[in-house]
Each structure stands twice: as C-alpha cells, then as structure tokens.
Amino acid sequence: MSNSVSTTIKSFYEYEGKHKGILGWILSTDHKRIGLLYLWSMVGFFLVGVFLGFLMRLEMLSMGPTIMGPQMYNAAFTLHGIIMIFLFIVPGIPAAFGNFLLPIMIGAEDVQFPRLNLLSWWLYVTGGLFAIVSLFLSGGPIDTGWTFYVPYSIRTSTQVILPLIAAFILGFSSILTGINFITTVHRMRAKGMTFFKLPLFVWALYATGWIQIIGTPVIGITILLVIVERVFSVGLFDPALGGDPILFQHLFWIYSHPAVYIMILPAMGVVSEIIPTFARKHIFGYKAIAFSSLAIAFIGTLVWGHHMFTSGMSDTARWVYSFLTYIVALPSAIKVFNWVATMYKGSIRMSAPFAFVMAFIVLFSIGGLTGLILGSVATNVHVHDTYFVVAHFHFVMFGGTGFIFFAALHYWFPKMFGKMYNEKIAMTAVGILTVGFLMLYFTMFILGYEGMPRRYYDYLPQFQFLHIFATVGSWVLISGLLLMFWNLLYALKKGSPAKANPWNGMTLEWMTSSPPPFENFNYHPEIKFGPYEYEHYDEAVKDEYK
Amino acid sequence: MNTNSHNIAHHRDDFGSKMGMWLFLFTELILFGGLFIMYMVYRVEYSEQFHLAAKELNLALGTINTLILLTSSLTMVLSIVAIGRGSKKISILYLIATILLALGFMVIKGFEWGAKFSHGIYPGGAELANLSNGEVIFFGMYFVMTGLHALHVLIGVVILSFMLVFLLRDKINKDNYIKLEAGGLYWHLVDLIWIYLFPLFYLLH
Numbered sequence: 001m002s003n004s005v006s007t008t009i010k011s012f013y014e015y016e017g018k019h020k021g022i023l024g025w026i027l028s029t030d031h032k033r034i035g036l037l038y039l040w041s042m043v044g045f046f047l048v049g050v051f052l053g054f055l056m057r058l059e060m061l062s063m064g065p066t067i068m069g070p071q072m073y074n075a076a077f078t079l080h081g082i083i084m085i086f087l088f089i090v091p092g093i094p095a096a097f098g099n100f101l102l103p104i105m106i107g108a109e110d111v112q113f114p115r116l117n118l119l120s121w122w123l124y125v126t127g128g129l130f131a132i133v134s135l136f137l138s139g140g141p142i143d144t145g146w147t148f149y150v151p152y153s154i155r156t157s158t159q160v161i162l163p164l165i166a167a168f169i170l171g172f173s174s175i176l177t178g179i180n181f182i183t184t185v186h187r188m189r190a191k192g193m194t195f196f197k198l199p200l201f202v203w204a205l206y207a208t209g210w211i212q213i214i215g216t217p218v219i220g221i222t223i224l225l226v227i228v229e230r231v232f233s234v235g236l237f238d239p240a241l242g243g244d245p246i247l248f249q250h251l252f253w254i255y256s257h258p259a260v261y262i263m264i265l266p267a268m269g270v271v272s273e274i275i276p277t278f279a280r281k282h283i284f285g286y287k288a289i290a291f292s293s294l295a296i297a298f299i300g301t302l303v304w305g306h307h308m309f310t311s312g313m314s315d316t317a318r319w320v321y322s323f324l325t326y327i328v329a330l331p332s333a334i335k336v337f338n339w340v341a342t343m344y345k346g347s348i349r350m351s352a353p354f355a356f357v358m359a360f361i362v363l364f365s366i367g368g369l370t371g372l373i374l375g376s377v378a379t380n381v382h383v384h385d386t387y388f389v390v391a392h393f394h395f396v397m398f399g400g401t402g403f404i405f406f407a408a409l410h411y412w413f414p415k416m417f418g419k420m421y422n423e424k425i426a427m428t429a430v431g432i433l434t435v436g437f438l439m440l441y442f443t444m445f446i447l448g449y450e451g452m453p454r455r456y457y458d459y460l461p462q463f464q465f466l467h468i469f470a471t472v473g474s475w476v477l478i479s480g481l482l483l484m485f486w487n488l489l490y491a492l493k494k495g496s497p498a499k500a501n502p503w504n505g506m507t508l509e510w511m512t513s514s515p516p517p518f519e520n521f522n523y524h525p526e527i528k529f530g531p532y533e534y535e536h537y538d539e540a541v542k543d544e545y546k
Numbered sequence: 547m548n549t550n551s552h553n554i555a556h557h558r559d560d561f562g563s564k565m566g567m568w569l570f571l572f573t574e575l576i577l578f579g580g581l582f583i584m585y586m587v588y589r590v591e592y593s594e595q596f597h598l599a600a601k602e603l604n605l606a607l608g609t610i611n612t613l614i615l616l617t618s619s620l621t622m623v624l625s626i627v628a629i630g631r632g633s634k635k636i637s638i639l640y641l642i643a644t645i646l647l648a649l650g651f652m653v654i655k656g657f658e659w660g661a662k663f664s665h666g667i668y669p670g671g672a673e674l675a676n677l678s679n680g681e682v683i684f685f686g687m688y689f690v691m692t693g694l695h696a697l698h699v700l701i702g703v704v705i706l707s708f709m710l711v712f713l714l715r716d717k718i719n720k721d722n723y724i725k726l727e728a729g730g731l732y733w734h735l736v737d738l739i740w741i742y743l744f745p746l747f748y749l750l751h
Contacts, residue, residue, distance in 0.1 A: 112562050179569045187562035217573045221580035225690065232669040234686040236584065242679025243686075247587060251580055 011418065015518035029114035030518065034121050035100030036416065041121075042096055043485075045087040045128060050478065052080040057440070057474040059457055060467045073457035074143035075158070079135070081146030082163060086170045087128050089401055090259060093266035095124070095177055097408045098205045100416060102181060104509040104516060105199045107190025107525035112183040116176050123173035127166045134162035145455065147256070150237040150248045154229050161227055168223045171216045174262075178212030181205050190508075192527035199507045199531040200289055204269025207293035211258045211265070214301055219255035222248065249311055253304035261300040263397060265293055267404035268335055271357050274411055275339050276532040277505045278354040279346030283532045285338040292331035299328040309380045318377050325375035332368055336361065351503075352426035356407030359434045363399025367392055370445065385455075388448025394441045403433075406484060413488065414498030418515040421491035429487060432480035439473025501545045507531045511545050560724045567728040571735045574698075578739055581691050585746060588683050595680025600751035602667070603688070607658050608748040611651050612740065618647035619737040622706075622730045632720040634713065641710050641726075644733065648703050655696055659689075688747055695743055698736045705729050 012032050019027050025037060056076050059066045068076065099117065103110050111117050135141045139159040144152055148167075153160055185198070185206045198206075226248070228234055235241025237248045268289075276283045283289065305313060305321030313321075339361065348354070370392045373379045383389065414420055447466050452459060459467060501510040506529070512521050529540045589596050625640035666673030667685055674682055709729045712718040718726050 112559070113566055116566075175570075175573050179566050179573075182569060183562050183566045186565060187559055213569055213573050214576060217577035218580045221577050224694070228690060234669045234690060235682050236686050236690065241686075242592070242683045244587070244591075247584060251583070254580075 009513050009517045009522055011515040012518045029118050031099050031103050031110050034117050035096055037121050039096040042088055045083050049080055049083040052076050054478060057471045061471045064458060070457045075141035077455055078142050078145050085146055086167055089263045089397055092405055094205055094208055101509055102202060102205055104520050105202050105507055106193055107508050108188035109519035111180050112187055113180050117180055120173045120176040123169050127170035130166035131163055134159045148226060150245045153226055161230055164223045164227050168220055171220050174212050175216045178209035182209040190525045190527060197527055197530050200272035201269035203290040204265045204293050207297040208262050208265045211262050211297045215255040215258035218251055222251040246311055249308050253307045257304040258300045261296050263401050267401040270404050270408045271339060274353050274357050274407060275342050277503050278349050279343045280534050281342055281346040284341035288334055289338050292334045295331040303328050306375055309377055310384045322375055322377050353407045353411035355427055355430040356403050360403045363395050367395030367399055383448055385453055386448035387444040387452045387454055390454050391441050391444035391448060399437060414502045415509055415514050417492055418498050419491050419495030420498045421487055421495055425487040429480050429484035436473050436477030436480050440470050440477055443470040506540060563724050567731050574735055585687050592680025592683060595678050596684050597751050599681040599684035603748050604658055605748050607654055608744055611654050612744050614647050614651045615737045615740050618644045619734055622733050626726055626730050629723045638713050645703055645706050648699055652699055691743055695739055702733050702736045705732055
C-alpha cells in the first residue's frame with residue numbers, strides 16, 4: 001500500500017532553513033540532519049579502520065615481516081583501535097541512529113538542546129581530524145595501543161599528545177550527546193508517552209546517556225594527566241618520582257569498562273525494536289529489558305578491575321571484581337532470554353534486519369560466554385593478553401554492536417532515506433559477513449587458547465595454518481561488507497520509494513512519512529498504547545501508516 | 547533553545563535547561579573526582595611527606611582566596627536575585643563584582659605559584675629534585691589540582707563576561723534570565739571545588 005501522505009509533505013531534505021547547500025547540513029540544528037552527518041562521517045572512519053585491520057591480517061599471512069615491520073604494526077593496531085573505538089563504536093548507534101530517531105520515537109520535534117547537538121558533531125569531527133593529522137606530525141603515528149598505558153605512553157617518541165587531545169575532545173562530544181539525550185527523554189515526551197511506554201531503544205539510549213555522563217569525565221582527566229606528564233614530567237604516574245602506573249590503569253578502566261556498555265547497550269535497544277516488529281508480537285518482559293539496561297549501566301561501573309587481574313592487585317580485589325563481573329553478565333542474559341522468548345509463537349517475517357539480529361544473538365552469546373572465561377581469575381591468567389581476548393572483544397563489539405549497527409542501518413534505511421534496498425542482496429551480504437566473521441575471529445579463540453600473544457607482528461611456525469585461515473576469513477568478511485555497502489548505495493540512487501511504514505511497526509517513527517518532515521510530524525502525536533502492543537495494531541496505527 | 551522561527555509552538559523550558567546544566571556540573575564533579583581519588587591514594591601512601599610538604603604552602607594567601615571565592619558566590623547570587631526583581635543596573639554591578647573577585651583570585655594564585663617557582667619548586671625544579679618522592683607527588687597534585695581549578699576559574703570568567711554582554715543587550719532580562727542562572731550554577735561549582743581543595747592542601751598538616 002503506497003502512502004499518499006508522503007508525497008504531499010515536504011521531507012526534511014527539502015526543507016529550506018537559514019543556510020543552503022552544504023552549509024544547510026553542517027550548520028543545521030535539525031536532529032535528523034545531524035544524525036545523518038554522524039552516519040556518513042562514521043561510515044568513513046569505519047572504512048579506514050577496516051582497511052587498517054585488513055593490513056594487519058595481511059601482515060600475519062606469513063611469518064616474519066610480510067608487508068610491514070614491527071613499528072608499523074604497532075602503529076596499525078593502535079590506530080585501528082583508536083578509530084574503531086573512539087570514532088565508530090562509542091559514538092556509533094547513539095550519535096547516528098539515536099540522534100535521528102530518539103526525538104521521533106518519543107514524539108518530539110527535536111532534542112532539548114539542538115545547538116549543543118550540532119556542537120557535539122563539530123567536536124566529533126575536530127577530534128577525528130586531530131587523530132588523523134597526528135599521523136603526519138613529528139614522531140610519527142602513535143604506537144601505544146588504544147589503551148595509552150603509562151609509563152610507555154609517557155616515554156615513547158611517537159606523537160602521543162595530539163591523539164590524546166583528540167580522544168579528550170571526542171569524550172567531550174560524547175558527554176554533550178549524553179546530557180542532551182537524558183534531558184530530552186525527561187522533558188520532551190509527547191502526550192501520553194510515559195516512561196513505560198517508551199520504545200526500548202529509547203530506554204537503552206537513556207541508560208547509555210547515564211554511563212556517558214558517569215564514565216567519560218574519568219577518561220577525560222586521565223588523558224589530561226598523561227598530557228601533563230609528557231609536557232611537564234610532574235611524576236604522578238612515574239615510579240621514579242613516586243608515582244604509580246597502576247593508578248593510571250585503574251582510572252583508565254573506570255571509564256573504559258563502562259565504555260563497552262556505552263557501545264553495546266544501544267545495540268541491545270535496537271535488537272529490542274527489531275525482534276517485536278518482525279515477530280509481530282509484544283516484547284517478552286518489557287520492564288525486565290528496560291531495567292536490565294539500567295542495571296548494566298550501574299553495575300558496569302564497578303567491574304573495571306577485571307582488566308587488571310595480572311597487573312598486580314590483592315587477591316581480595318581480584319575475587320571481588322571477578323564476582324561483580326559475573327553479576328553484570330546477568331542483565332545481559334536476561335535480555336537474550338527475553339528476545340528469544342519474544343520470538344516464541346510469533347509470526348516471524350524473515351528479512352535483512354532480522355537476519356542481522358539472528359547472527360547477533362549467536363555471535364554476542366559466544367562473545368558473552370567467553371567473557372565469563374576471561375572474568376574468572378584462574379582462566380584469565382592463562383589467556384590474558386592473547387588472541388583469546390582479541391576474539392572475545394571482536395565477538396561482542398563487532399559481532400554485537402557492529403552487526404546491530406548494520407541491522408539498524410537496514411531497519412531504518414527506508415525511514416532515513418525514503419528508499420528500499422534489494423532484500424536478496426542484503427540477505428546474501430548477511431550470510432557472507434557471518435561466515436567471514438566466524439572464520440576470522442573464531443580462529444582467534446583457538447590461537448589465543450594455544451598461546452598466541454596479541455599485538456605481535458610475528459608468530460611461531462605452529463600458528464601458521466590458523467593465521468592463514470583467519471586472514472582468508474578477513475577477505476570474506478570484507479567482501480561481505482563491500483557487497484552490503486554497495487547494495488545500500490545503489491538503493492540510495494536507484495531504490496524504489498519506501499512506504500511510511502514498510503515493516504508494519506508500531507513505534508512512532510513509522511507514524512510519519514519516509515523520510516520524515518522537518519520537525520517530524522504533521523500532527524501532534526498522542527500515545528495510547530505501548531510500543532509493541534500488536535493486539536491493538538488496527539486501533540493504534542492510522543490508516544495512512546498501515 | 548530552538549532558534550527556528552517557523553513554529554511558534556516552541557516553548558521555553560527553563561527546567562529542562564537547568565537540568566542539562568546540572569548534568570554537566572555532575573560530569574565536572576567526576577572529572578575532579580578522578581583527581582580526588584588520586585589524592586586519596588597518594589595521601590595514604592605518603593601521609594608523612596604530605597604533612598611535611600603542606601607546611602610549605604602559604605596559609606594566609608589560601609585563606610584570603612577562600613574568602614574571595616565565597617564572596618564571589620554571594621555577589622553571583624545577588625546578581626541573579628537583582629535581575630529577577632527587575633533591577634538591571636544592580637544585577638550588572640554585582641556581576642562585575644563577581645568577575646573582579648574571580649580575577650583577584652587568579653592574581654593571588656599567580657603570586658602563590660610564582661613564589662613556589664622562585665624557590666625552585668616546580669616540576670623538574672632544582673629544589674623539588676632534592677625532596678622525597680612523597681613531597682614531589684604532593685606538589686605534583688597541588689599544581690595539577692589547583693591548576694585545573696584555576697583553568698575553571700578562567701572559563702568561569704569568560705562565561706560570566708558573556709553573561710555581562712547579554713545583560714547589557716537585554717538578552718538576559720527580568721522575564722528570561724535562565725542563562726544567568728546557569729552561569730551562576732557553574733560559578734558555584736568552581737567555588738565548591740575550591741572549598742574542598744583548600745582544606746586538603748592548606749589545612750591538613
């Protein structure tokens with residue numbers, strides 16, 4: 001059923017604001033335009049990160065220097081980490097999809113602070129540029145790893161200060177987005193939109209906002225201190241002057257562990273949107289999912305010590321952190337069980353976003369369960385700093401957040417761009433991506449378990465076969481990525497127009513035209529039913545949006 | 547906050563604006579919180595040396611600066627109250643007083659740091675090199691924490707100067723002074739942090 005409304009309403013693309021052309025984008029305070037700005041910049045940085053990962057795998061194809069030496073390899077994994085974490089995964093889903101959708105999903109016309117929102121994007125771009133410029137400055141590309149551990153980060157002769165400033169600016173951008181989202185959720189909900197009628201993606205963004213606010217300032221001060229150390233040699237982290245490098249690790253992980261929840265929570269929110277839509281069933285355990293997001297947000301701030309089991313900590317501290325790590329696995333498990341229970345006896349419609357979610361549940365569960373192996377002290381000591389950690393991290397971050405980023409991209413693509421993509425090609429891409437992913441990263445579990453240390457540019461002969469296998473996997477993975485992006489770009493140019501509500505969803509973003517008009521709705525949304533009450537579908541959704 | 551003029555339905559939400567400001571102040575507290583944690587750890591590790599080094603600080607100047615900041619918080623509040631009652635001139639005068647007090651704080655702070663520098667107590671300084679590790683860390687924490695605080699004082703001066711311009715141009719007025727209130731909140735935070743820095747460095751010896 002084609003939607004007649006969308007043809008008569010001007011979309012936000014056609015809306016003419018104060019500025020025209022490119023300025024109409026980079027100076028726009030429209031949350032949808034800012035969301036798309038983020039999306040495009042992020043996809044750009046993501047591809048750079050992928051390319052660096054590709055080079056690293058190529059280096060591991062054979063023993064000894066293959067295409068680069070040790071110094072280049074150090075720089076490559078550092079940049080891969082900095083770009084993927086600070087420029088893609090951390091801002092990822094909240095900044096791109098959250099910006100575009102959060103106000104629409106709560107029935108608001110924009111966020112609470114639209115100009116602050118634009119400032120966030122500018123800070124993000126500035127941080128990204130600083131990170132890139134730093135590669136060409138004196139000293140050369142940073143080689144500390146994305147963790148910037150002291151004392152090495154204070155002593156290395158590579159360019160450390162500028163990437164650190166970049167990370168600080170990106171953190172500031174993240175904080176501003178968090179403040180904006182929390183205030184928006186509290187103050188701008190449409191009539192009838194109570195907290196327990198919020199879509200679960202909004203709940204997830206809300207919880208993420210809190211972690212951003214609680215965690216990010218700690219990395220901010222830690223980064224500032226490393227800069228101060230490099231410039232003035234105050235000695236706060238320098239053992240020679242009485243400082244304590246372990247203290248740096250604590251401060252670093254006080255942020256950086258909660259940061260992994262900043263990365264995964266919004267993805268979990270997206271999953272909670274996609275599954276009910278394609279299973280056409282009320283989400284199982286709405287409140288349990290909503291509160292488990294908050295539980296993750298708060299318990300997640302207490303488990304950082306599990307990154308430091310081998311750094312020198314008392315046994316008491318180790319078992320306490322190990323115990324808390326097990327506790328934080330519970331809310332994640334609650335979510336996974338609820339998602340699966342939602343599908344039970346549902347009327348499932350298979351499609352690309354749903355296929356991504358299926359892949360996600362498998363990959364994320366593997367990632368989560370291997371997290372428990374790392375969370376228990378005894379096994380952690382065995383696999384610490386090996387490929388096992390690398391595999392675990394990529395399963396939760398790439399198999400988790402990355403796959404859901406793509407799921408979100410497919411799920412909301414019709415809404416954001418008003419075009420439909422080729423479903424068959426999208427499904428093929430999901431298949432190729434998953435196979436490539438497993439070849440590349442599952443192999444790393446075995447490598448790590450057998451003792452292959454991470455961050456080495458070379459390896460012993462017994463690891464040769466598995467390394468070759470993983471590298472071939474990386475090629476499969478990249479071809480899947482290229483196919484997926486090509487399919488979407490093609491749809492952008494030549495795709496057929498999308499309906500307002502192509503998946504028959506019930507959340508508010510489907511109750512407006514695709515793409516939405518400036519300030520989102522041509523009526524005042526009033527909410528009577530929960531976001532997933534499909535038993536009230538006919539009543540809740542106006543005819544033009546069915 | 548939305549400046550788009552096409553929809554007059556945009557209502558001002560002062561409560562929301564203040565909420566955003568409070569959340570931001572919360573992040574500032576955590577930013578300093580990292581340093582307070584470090585101070586705590588090092589104080590436990592080097593308690594004797596911290597006692598010893600604290601005696602080097604100039605208690606008189608520290609006390610005067612505390613009084614200056616407390617007074618500036620008072621003038622800040624008076625400025626907000628004045629504009630709420632519609633007395634623009636008085637509000638401007640109190641705001642100028644706040645800015646001047648802030649600058650006075652910076653001048654005294656400058657003298658304090660200058661005196662330390664001239665005695666060779668600065669990172670890499672000759673005198674500092676002769677001191678024990680604990681004392682080096684004490685002065686390290688002192689310079690970093692009061693330095694970051696001083697940076698916040700300067701940012702506060704910039705913010706309050708903008709407020710002054712807004713007041714002069716009537717962008718802040720009797721009916722809409724949420725910006726001044728937000729600026730005031732920031733200023734109180736700067737004051738509050740000093741209230742903790744002062745005893746930790748000057749009084750505990």
